Amino acid sequence: MKKLLLLFLLVSSTIVCQTNTAIYVFDIEQHNETYQLTNQKKISNSQGYNSQPFFYDDEQITFASTHYNFTDIVLYNLQNDSKRFISNTENGGEYSPQRIPNSNTISAVRLDADGLQRFYEYDFTSGKDKEIIADLKVAYPNWFDKNTLLAVSIVNDSLELFISDIKKKTSVSMTKNVGRSVHRIPNSDLMSFISKENKSSWVLKSINPKTQEIKTITGLGKSEDITWLPNGTLLISNENSIYKFNPKKDKNPSLFFRFMDENINNISRMAVNDDGSKIAIVAEVSPEYLAKEQLAGYNNRDIEAFLKPFAKGVKVYRFPNTLRYEGLENMRKNYTSFFENTPDLHCKILKRIVFKDKVIDHELVTANGNTFKAVAVYEIKNGKIVSVTFM
Numbered sequence: 001m002k003k004l005l006l007l008f009l010l011v012s013s014t015i016v017c018q019t020n021t022a023i024y025v026f027d028i029e030q031h032n033e034t035y036q037l038t039n040q041k042k043i044s045n046s047q048g049y050n051s052q053p054f055f056y057d058d059e060q061i062t063f064a065s066t067h068y069n070f071t072d073i074v075l076y077n078l079q080n081d082s083k084r085f086i087s088n089t090e091n092g093g094e095y096s097p098q099r100i101p102n103s104n105t106i107s108a109v110r111l112d113a114d115g116l117q118r119f120y121e122y123d124f125t126s127g128k129d130k131e132i133i134a135d136l137k138v139a140y141p142n143w144f145d146k147n148t149l150l151a152v153s154i155v156n157d158s159l160e161l162f163i164s165d166i167k168k169k170t171s172v173s174m175t176k177n178v179g180r181s182v183h184r185i186p187n188s189d190l191m192s193f194i195s196k197e198n199k200s201s202w203v204l205k206s207i208n209p210k211t212q213e214i215k216t217i218t219g220l221g222k223s224e225d226i227t228w229l230p231n232g233t234l235l236i237s238n239e240n241s242i243y244k245f246n247p248k249k250d251k252n253p254s255l256f257f258r259f260m261d262e263n264i265n266n267i268s269r270m271a272v273n274d275d276g277s278k279i280a281i282v283a284e285v286s287p288e289y290l291a292k293e294q295l296a297g298y299n300n301r302d303i304e305a306f307l308k309p310f311a312k313g314v315k316v317y318r319f320p321n322t323l324r325y326e327g328l329e330n331m332r333k334n335y336t337s338f339f340e341n342t343p344d345l346h347c348k349i350l351k352r353i354v355f356k357d358k359v360i361d362h363e364l365v366t367a368n369g370n371t372f373k374a375v376a377v378y379e380i381k382n383g384k385i386v387s388v389t390f391m
Contacts, residue, residue, distance in 0.1 A: 020285045020309075020383035023050050023063055024264065025078060028229075028272075028279055035244070037257050037279065043076045043083075053280035054098045055273040061280055062086070062097040062106060073097040073108055073122065078278075086127050094120075096139075101146045109138050117154070133164055136171050142182040142191065144209045150182050150191050161193055163209050174207060175214065179224055186230045194220065204234070217247050225268045230276040237267040237281070262286050262354060266382075287380040288352070291359040294378075294385065299346055301339035307332060311384035319375075319391040342367050357381060 023044040026037035044050035048066030056062050056075065065074045065085075071093030073086040087094050092112035100107050104124040111117050119138040120129045133151065139159060140152035149164040151171065161178045164171040179194030179202060190206040197203075204217040204226065218234075220226070225237045233246045235256055244256035259267075269282040290309040297306030307328060314331060316324045325334065339345065344366055350373070351362040359378040364371065375391035 020048065020290065021050050021268070021282050022263070022285055023053050023061075023280055023282055025053075025061065025278055025280045028277055035256055037259075040261070041078070041081075043078070043081075043280075044074075051269055051282045052096050053269060053271045053282065054096075055271055055278070055280070056099045056106075058273045058275060058278070061271075062099070063280075064093075064095045064097060064108075067093075071095060071111075073106060086122055086124065087129070088127065089129075094122075096141055097122075098141065098143060101143050103146060107132060107141065107143070109141065119151070132166060133169075133171065136162060136164065140180040140182055142184065144184065144191055148209050150193070150207070150209065152178055152180060152182055152193070159196075161207075163212070172212075174212065181224065181226050183226065183228055186228050186232055192217065192226070192228070194224070194226075218245065225270060227270040227272050227279075229272055230274070235270060235272070235279075237270060240265055240267065240283075242267065242270070242281075259283075262288070265357070284380075284383045286354070287357055287359045287378065288354045290380055290383075290385050291352070291361065291378050295347060295349070295361075301342070301345055303332065303336050303339055306335060306339075309385050311381070311386045314385060315387045317387065317389040319377075319389050321389075344369065 022042055025041045025043055027039045029036045029038055043061065044065055046066050049071055050063060050065045053061050053063040059078045061076045063074050064071050067085055070089065072088055073094045074083050075086055076083040086106060092110055094108040094110050097106050097108040100121060106122045106124060108120055108122060110120045117137045118131055119133040121132050122129050136151055137154040138151045139154050142150050144150060147166045149166060151162045151164050152159050153162055158176065159178050160176045161174045162171045163174055177196045179196055182191060182193050185192050185206060189210065190208055192204055192206050195203045195205050202220045202222060204220050205214055206217055207214045223236050223238060227235050229235065232248060233244050236243045241258040242256040243253040245253040263286040264283040266284040267281050271280045293309045294306055310328055310331060312328045313326065314328055315326045318324055346366045348364040349361055350364055353360040357380045361376045363374045363376060365374055377389040378385050379387040
């Protein structure tokens, strides 16, 4: 347990909601104690937020995806690569879509444009919705059975774990300061959740929804996202890798799989189907994608397209570390007039290097009849460009 804690203690602090993410599905192949992930398939093709995959069955996956500036429920069929939106909510969006046990109905967190956050169920065919829980601000749910929900809910700007009885319409608080990952532990009557009572080191715990007994499973350091294989092996994401740890027989974690595809970065949400033959993961888009996105906006002199990949608190430096300005609105002021007054503006990339969370561009820039070379270094975190350094 101690080594598991040490391995993940250095993982970045609380992972915030990612804005440019993609969902990939792989087949899981096991050879003795070694696993391979094969037949990579990207199932999200829209820009923006794509997250929270859940296997509706072995061949269909639901997830939340950006749709006309909101987030709606997608059902993706792995056999024929078709998809359809189950919800199309005006002035609102859905998150954390999951199949309600022993039914065809899908549940989801609904966040309206006015800030109201509620928990709904959606008819699989028609998309017709109905509120399930009225008295909780549910954020991250998972079902124990058709009538019992473990609901990580927002209470006074923090997350608290509740057990909700849908029939009786009651909700009981179990513990405070929890994380977003709640899962059914295979071959048991237990659910797992992450306790953040110790701010410097989080702990994975189990809870029996029937007896309400809570036990410690293992330390996680600062790892936020986990899932389970059917054989009781815990999977833990860490940057571009997934580690495995079986609490019943393993002393230390070991590598489950490391992704070499540069488009798969900072893995967050994961889901495994019932027979353990497939895994879905959420990953940040490649840093290069964001560099290309801002370059296209720059060359088109489109200020909104140019600003889209940047974080609100973006910092712009002159090499090596002189801060020129900070913030998206200051960037807007600087570039709006520049775009308007430079009709011949164009940037050509002479060479691009992508290394981990940084993109280094050697550029040939044309502006107001002049041509010159420049170097720009972009740093990416949580799916946004957080800093630019010009040389």
